[in-house]
Each structure stands twice: as structure tokens, then as C-alpha cells.
Amino acid sequence: MSIVAFFKRRRWLLAILSFVLLMVIWEIGGRGGNPLLTSHPSAVYAALVKQVQSGALLNAFVQSLQPLALGYGFAVVVGIPLGLLLGRYWAAEAGFGFYFVGLDATPLVAFLPVFILWFGLHLTVKVVIVFLFSLTPIVINTWIGVKGVPRTLVEVGQAFVGSESFIMRQIVLPYALPSIIAGLRLGIGRAIIAMAVAELFTALSGLGGLLLKRSEDYDTAGMFVPAFVFMAMGIIATGVLVWFERRIAPWHKATTAGNE
Amino acid sequence: MAVTAEDVRKGDAGAPMVRVRNVVKEFLAPEGGLFRAVDDVSFDIAPGEFVALTGQSGCGKTTLLRMLLGLVPASSGLLEASGRAVKGCDHKRAMVFQQAELLPWRSALANVELGLETKGVPRDERRRIARQCLALVGLAGAELRRPDQLSGGMRQRVGLARALAVDPDLLLMDEPFGALDAHTREGLQDELIHLHEEMKKTVVFVTHDLDEAVLLADRVLIMSPAGRMAEMIDIPIPRRRSDPERIRATPQFAELRYHIWQTMKRLESETRRPVGATA
Numbered sequence: 001m002s003i004v005a006f007f008k009r010r011r012w013l014l015a016i017l018s019f020v021l022l023m024v025i026w027e028i029g030g031r032g033g034n035p036l037l038t039s040h041p042s043a044v045y046a047a048l049v050k051q052v053q054s055g056a057l058l059n060a061f062v063q064s065l066q067p068l069a070l071g072y073g074f075a076v077v078v079g080i081p082l083g084l085l086l087g088r089y090w091a092a093e094a095g096f097g098f099y100f101v102g103l104d105a106t107p108l109v110a111f112l113p114v115f116i117l118w119f120g121l122h123l124t125v126k127v128v129i130v131f132l133f134s135l136t137p138i139v140i141n142t143w144i145g146v147k148g149v150p151r152t153l154v155e156v157g158q159a160f161v162g163s164e165s166f167i168m169r170q171i172v173l174p175y176a177l178p179s180i181i182a183g184l185r186l187g188i189g190r191a192i193i194a195m196a197v198a199e200l201f202t203a204l205s206g207l208g209g210l211l212l213k214r215s216e217d218y219d220t221a222g223m224f225v226p227a228f229v230f231m232a233m234g235i236i237a238t239g240v241l242v243w244f245e246r247r248i249a250p251w252h253k254a255t256t257a258g259n260e
Numbered sequence: 261m262a263v264t265a266e267d268v269r270k271g272d273a274g275a276p277m278v279r280v281r282n283v284v285k286e287f288l289a290p291e292g293g294l295f296r297a298v299d300d301v302s303f304d305i306a307p308g309e310f311v312a313l314t315g316q317s318g319c320g321k322t323t324l325l326r327m328l329l330g331l332v333p334a335s336s337g338l339l340e341a342s343g344r345a346v347k348g349c350d351h352k353r354a355m356v357f358q359q360a361e362l363l364p365w366r367s368a369l370a371n372v373e374l375g376l377e378t379k380g381v382p383r384d385e386r387r388r389i390a391r392q393c394l395a396l397v398g399l400a401g402a403e404l405r406r407p408d409q410l411s412g413g414m415r416q417r418v419g420l421a422r423a424l425a426v427d428p429d430l431l432l433m434d435e436p437f438g439a440l441d442a443h444t445r446e447g448l449q450d451e452l453i454h455l456h457e458e459m460k461k462t463v464v465f466v467t468h469d470l471d472e473a474v475l476l477a478d479r480v481l482i483m484s485p486a487g488r489m490a491e492m493i494d495i496p497i498p499r500r501r502s503d504p505e506r507i508r509a510t511p512q513f514a515e516l517r518y519h520i521w522q523t524m525k526r527l528e529s530e531t532r533r534p535v536g537a538t539a
Contacts, residue, residue, distance in 0.1 A: 152359070251406050
């Protein structure tokens with residue numbers, strides 16, 4: 001009983017315990033193996049130190065960050081208003097909704113050769129790919145969130161003589177916020193994958209490029225370094241969004257069954 | 261008895277607060293054709309009068325209330341409030357909703373400010389009025405609580421304060437106490453009687469609860485299951501009705517309640533008039 005309460009109040013401790021345990025198992029299991037085929041945490045750590053000291057890791061990270069931030073940023077700025085329109089206006093939904101559902105299921109990787117012809121091999125094409133990968137979860141979640149706004153709440157806005165823009169800003173948008181943030185969370189994961197894909201298939205660069213180079217050199221431990229950076233980016237970005245949601249939508253956590 | 265009171269009111273009142281003439285509301289039925297929710301309804305409401313609107317589920321009373329608010333237009337007929345035709349919602353009429361319908365991310369105070377924002381009242385003034393209205397419904401001290409931190413009864417009070425804040429001529433209430441437990445409901449009824457007698461607002465109060473209708477209202481309008489205005493019954497219990505428990509215990513109260521019950525029983529068999537078009 002009390003041990004449950006102890007961990008319930010220190011949830012981060014469970015994450016650290018499970019991570020340490022995983023590392024220990026991996027270290028023991030991986031140590032004896034062929035370094036070409038397998039690796040283990042201390043070797044990965046040594047590779048990390050090497051890549052940090054040579055500047056290769058920071059360089060790759062900075063290179064990756066640019067298309068990631070631009071592509072994801074555009075996706076947020078375009079995706080949320082699109083989702084609001086699709087959710088609020090039946091004609092927009094009927095006329096354009098299916099494009100986004102379709103786009104969401106499209107294997108965009110198949111279009112890479114065409115994208116390269118259109119946008120070249122450098123920053124533009126990477127931004128486009130990140131944008132397209134992360135756009136649909138943001139649009140679709142915003143759209144679903146708006147559809148979930150109770151009609152009676154919109155009627156409250158109308159009853160108190162709110163304009164359409166007042167209802168959108170003061171009722172629809174705040175109500176849809178938790179769903180929008182869920183879309184942003186899904187979107188950031190997609191954006192990171194898209195960034196790696198773009199780096200692997202266009203001009204080799206950034207963290208994706210580093211990963212491929214290490215792997216082509218059969219430097220297995222070195223390959224894990226950028227791979228872990230990808231994971232860390234996803235975890236940190238999600239953490240920021242969760243923190244953001246608690247700050248701006250504390251009522252949501254208090255009124256839903258999830259999480260607790 | 262009822263007729264006399266009606267005559268007295270007509271005699272001394274000037275222009276009515278609400279004038280409803282031959283109002284019809286038709287909806288497209290899911291199976292095709294038209295469904296007549298409100299059928300040729302006419303009545304007046306005097307300024308300061310408290311009217312309870314009752315009838316079986318689905319008899320069109322909420323639809324009538326929504327038309328009075330201006331949320332939905334009538335299919336035909338005349339609807340006037342405060343001397344002007346009802347065209348859309350305006351700040352002269354305010355609604356208290358069945359489930360309070362507060363914005364969950366706003367504090368009680370900010371919820372009460374909603375109508376003042378759309379009215380263009382400056383921020384400080386808004387705060388002041390909202391505080392006043394919350395105090396009026398007994399929620400001084402709860403200004404900063406969010407709806408999830410309020411009980412059902414408190415949420416309804418915030419909904420009432422939100423409606424009062426815009427200082428409407430006409431207060432429309434859609435079964436506001438229907439979802440509350442008996443104890444909380446009685447408390448709110450007592451306070452509503454008090455508020456009404458203090459503020460002299462005109463009230464239309466939709467309810468299923470006959471006790472509630474008799475206790476609160478000056479007049480009870482009964483709609484038939486066919487969506488027609490079947491009967492208007494005056495409630496000559498004198499104001500101030502400062503002791504609701506006593507009033508509930510009087511033979512007069514029981515008599516009136518029974519009369520309304522009988523009327524509704526008689527109306528049960530009445531069904532909707534078929535409307536022209538079919539699928």
C-alpha cells in the first residue's frame with residue numbers, strides 16, 4: 001500500500017528504475033558479443049563522448065533541427081486553423097475533409113523522388129516532407145476536437161449574443177484544446193521520423209545522415225548515438241507539450257478519467 | 261377564481277412583456293414530412309410575472325422557450341418581447357440552461373462575465389457586476405473555482421448569475437433544477453422566489469415538477485402532447501411567498517397541484533395533428 005503511494009507521488013522514479021534495469025540487462029547481455037553485430041551501453045557511451053568531442057553530433061543536431069522546426073512549425077500554423085474550419089463548417093468538412101484522411105494514409109516516402117525533382121535536395125524538400133508528415137495528425141485531431149464540442153455549449157455562446165468569432169475563440173478553441181494538443185503530440189513524433197527519412201533519402205545530412213554513416217562503417221555503438229538522440233527529442237518534445245497542456249487546460253485533467 | 265385574477269392582471273398591466281400569437285414551429289421529421297412541435301400557440305406575459313410552462317416530455321415547451329430566446333425562429337406567427345419582434349438572441353433575454361452549461365475552463369467569475377463580454381462591458385465593470393451577481397446567488401467566495409470544483413447546485417447558481425449579469429428583461433429557465441437532488445432543489449427554489457420578488461424580473465420557467473410550478477409561478481401554462489397551449493391556470497398564492505414549506509402544506513397548494521395534474525391527465529390522449537406533406 002504505502003509503496004504504491006510512494007511511487008505514485010514519484011512517478012519519474014519508475015521511469016528511471018526501468019531505464020537503469022534495461023541498461024544493466026543490455027550491458028550484461030551485450031558485452032560478450034561481436035561489436036559489429038551488437039553493442040552495449042558502455043560502448044555506446046564511449047561513442048557518444050567521441051561524437052560530442054569531435055563536434056559531429058552537435059553539428060548533425062543543428063542541421064536536423066532546422067527542417068524539423070520549420071516543417072513542424074508550418075504544420076502547426078496551417079493545421080490548427082484547417083482543423084477548426086473542417087470541424088466547425090459542414091461544407092468545409094464535406095468538400096475537403098477526405099483529402100486529409102487520404103493524405104494521412106498516403107505512404108509519402110513513395111513521393112520522395114518527385115519531391116526531390118520539385119524541391120531539390122536540400123532544406124526545402126526536407127521542410128516539405130516534415131510538413132506533410134506532421135500536418136495530418138494535427139488537422140485530424142483538431143477537427144475531431146471541434147466535432148466534440150457539445151452543441152449546447154455553442155448555443156450558450158449564441159444565447160449570450162456571441163459573434164461567430166467570439167464563439168470560435170472563447171468556446172470552440174478552448175474546448176478542442178486537449179484534442180489539439182494530442183494532435184501536436186502525434187505530429188511531433190511524425191515530424192522527427194520525417195526528418196530522419198528526409199535526411200536519409202535526400203542529401204545525407206543531420207542526425208539521419210550521421211546514423212546512416214555510422215551504420216555503413218559497421219560502427220554499431222556509434223549508430224546508436226543518433227538513434228537515442230531521436231528518442232530523446234521525441235520524449236522531451238512530448239514532455240513539453242504535456243506540461244503546456246496542464247498549464248493551459250488544467251480543467252481537462254480534472255474532468256476526464258484518463259491518466260489517473 | 262382563475263378568471264378573476266386573469267382579468268385583474270389584464271386590467272392593470274400596460275404593454276405585455278411577452279406577446280405570442282399563433283406561433284407554429286415545424287421541423288423536418290427524420291422519416292420525411294413535417295413534424296409540428298408547437299401548434300398555434302398564443303399567450304401574453306405581463307412585466308414581472310413568473311410563468312411556469314409545463315407539459316409532457318416532447319410537448320414542445322423547450323422549443324417554445326428557445327423561440328422566445330431567439331435561438332430558433334418560429335415557422336409562423338408572432339413573437340414579441342420587450343415590445344419588439346424577437347429576431348435572434350439579444351441581451352434583453354437570458355437563458356438558464358438545463359445542465360448549467362458552464363465553460364469548464366473558466367472560473368465561476370469568468371463564466372458569469374460571458375454575456376458582459378459580448379455586451380462590450382469594460383473589464384473592471386465586468387468583474388464588479390459578476391462579483392455582485394455571484395453574491396446575489398449566494399456564491400460570494402467561490403469566484404475563482406472552476407465548474408469541476410463546484411457542486412451541481414452551485415453550478416446552477418453560476419448559470420443563474422450568468423443570466424442575471426446581463427440584466428435581462430426576461431429570464432428564461434429550462435428545467436434548471438431538474439437534475440438536482442430534492443434538498444438542493446428546494447434550497448434553490450426558495451432563493452429563486454426571493455430573487456424574483458426582489459428583482460421583479462419576468463420569468464418563464466419550464467418544469468416537469470408540478471410542486472415546483474405551483475410554488476414558484478403566478479400562472480402555470482400547460483401544453484398538450486400535441487404542442488398546443490391547453491390551459492393557463494392562475495396561482496393566487498399571495499406574495500411574498502417567504503415560507504415555502506408552509507405554502508406546500510396548505511390545502512390551496514394541494515388543490516392547485518391536483519387541478520394541474522388532472523388537466524395533464526386529461527390531455528394525455530391528445531395527439532399531434534397530422535401535417536400536410538408526407539414523404
